[in-house]
Amino acid sequence: MVPRQQIRFEGLSDALRNEVRPFGVDVIVIEPGAIKTEWGGIAVENMQASVSAPYAEIAQKTAQRFAKSGEHGSDPQVIADLIMQAISADKPATRYAGGAFAEQMLEARKHMSDEEFDAMITNF
Numbered sequence: 001m002v003p004r005q006q007i008r009f010e011g012l013s014d015a016l017r018n019e020v021r022p023f024g025v026d027v028i029v030i031e032p033g034a035i036k037t038e039w040g041g042i043a044v045e046n047m048q049a050s051v052s053a054p055y056a057e058i059a060q061k062t063a064q065r066f067a068k069s070g071e072h073g074s075d076p077q078v079i080a081d082l083i084m085q086a087i088s089a090d091k092p093a094t095r096y097a098g099g100a101f102a103e104q105m106l107e108a109r110k111h112m113s114d115e116e117f118d119a120m121i122t123n124f
Contacts (some may be wrong), residue, residue, distance in 0.1 A: 031095060035074055
């Protein structure tokens with residue numbers, strides 16, 4: 001039970017990996033957790049356009065979640081190191097996860113229904 005968007009990206013990566021493997025090209029997926037970057041603040045600023053009418057409550061809750069995850073995020077160097085590990089490997093793994101909450105989210109995803117996972121991330 002994987003979220004639909006994740007299936008698309010995972011599916012595209014899997015298809016591309018199998019297509020280009022005969023040419024010696026490796027395709028990997030980097031799955032970052034919460035990372036301390038400016039992205040959360042930028043997203044919240046741009047979210048202000050959605051604060052009217054039906055989206056006001058969800059925009060406010062999402063902004064609060066972004067702020068919370070940013071507080072507990074990992075330094076971006078964690079992902080830079082993960083990328084270096086992947087591109088330096090003789091035989092890279094298919095997927096690399098790193099950063100705050102990445103492993104926990106992926107593990108939870110394996111054991112939850114779509115509804116349970118959606119509820120968890122919505123109430124984070």
